[in-house]
Amino acid sequence: MLENKIAPFVKWAGGKRQLLDKIIERMPKAYNNYYEPFIGGGAVLFELQPEKAVINDINFSLINTYRTIANKPMEFIAYVNKLDSELGDNAKEYYYSLRQHYNDKLMKEEFDVELAALFVFINKHCFNGLYRVNGKGLFNVPYNNSKKASINEESILAVSEYLKDVTILQGDFEDACRNAQKGDFIFFDSPYAPLNPTSFEAYTKEGFDVESHERLARLFDELTDRGCYCMLTNHNTEFINELYGNKGYRIDVVSVKRMINSDASKRTGEEVIICNY
Incomplete structure (x- = not known):
């Protein structure tokens, strides 16, 4: 330990x-x-x-995020920070546009760094932090009105360092x-x-x-x-x-x-x- x-x-x-x-x-x-x-x-x-x-x-999307943080932490951090930086006055509309983009990528099975960043962003900005999908497998939780940062960079780097030696299966x-x-x-x-x-x-x-x-x-x-x-x-x-x-x-x-x-x-x-x- x-x-x-x-x-x-x-x-x-x-x-x-x-x-x-x-x-x-x-x-x-x-x-x-x-x-x-x-x-x-x-x-x-x-x-x-x-x-x-x-x-x-x-959950493909969850495991994609674990693998992304393990293998590409700096790219992941940059993506999330970019998403956070654009959360301005039209935050609600912005959240729903990103939720739609996330679901589009899910349907196309685009399991990449961007999807991992979107996954964490919507988790931090959705109601009750609840990951829930509908019958079609699409994420459908509403916005929680938060503008807080989605990640702590130091924590992500520490998680990445630990996960490098962990076997991650899906x-x-x-x-x-x-x-x-x-x-x-x-x-x-x-x-x-x-x-x-x-x-x-x-x-x-x-x-x-x-x-x-x-x-x-x-x-x-x-x-x-x-x-x-x-x-x-x-x-x-x-x-x-x-x-x-x-x-x-x-x-x-x-x-x-x-x-x-x-x-x-x-x-x-x-x-x-x-x-x-």
């Missing part, structure tokens, strides 16, 4: 910053390689900064764990199961349905048999408890604040931290 403090460069739904202490105190005392198949904003990765890490996500969570061996640690910040089981139909549009959760639970069992240390977080729901209960796993219930919910009355809840050790 390194001594340099680095922070996530994007806000991500379900991010684990507020659970860091609870996660770290439940970590195995020693492990070999670190795997995080659902990297999201990377709060746990950047807090731990393991020497041998493999990260992954299904794809299915199961493929990301294919090479995990006995003594490796896998942290699953898995997509949330809906609090209301009837909302799974809408949730499927985000690409993680009932079958995906069941497949993840089977992978957790398989990695346990392989001798890997596994930790998984999710909502404390009946569905999740059914998937992981009665298998000898440690299931701890913890209270959380759901800062990303637009309804303040629904910003508290419970999550589970499940460990196989």
Whole structure:
């Protein structure tokens, strides 16, 4: 673990910053390689900064940004600063024009430095920092009226320096764990199961349905048999408890604040931290 403090460069739904202490105190005392198949904003990765890490996500645009910051930090910084510099009196119109440009590039699958800069810019200037796409896969979150800088250059350079030694994958969570061996640690910040089981139909549009959760639970069992240390977080729901209960796993219930919910009355809840050790 390194001594340099680095922070996530994007806000991500379900991010684990507020659970860091609870996660770290439940970590195995020693492990070999670190795997995080659902990297999201990377709060746990950047807090731990393991020497041998493999990260992954299904989101092409997110992984393009990780790879861009790792390999072309100065180009990325220049692009973002240019976007920020043009956020003037017509900020709202400007945001929506960039959102449209971002979506156009997504549809053309132009995963480049410009897309990475646009990705971070709209994340910092959209409502609640929520990355959300519609059924067509287009980003559709409105403007948050902020004119704050999208990045901290020093932080981006520190992130870049760390990521140079990290294996960055894009794809299915199961493929990301294919090479995990006995003594490796896998942290699953898995997509949330809906609090209301009837909302799974809408949730499927985000690409993680009932079958995906069941497949993840089977992978957790398989990695346990392989001798890997596994930790998984999710909502404390009946569905999740059914998937992981009665298998000898440690299931701890913890209270959380759901800062990303637009309804303040629904910003508290419970999550589970499940460990196989």
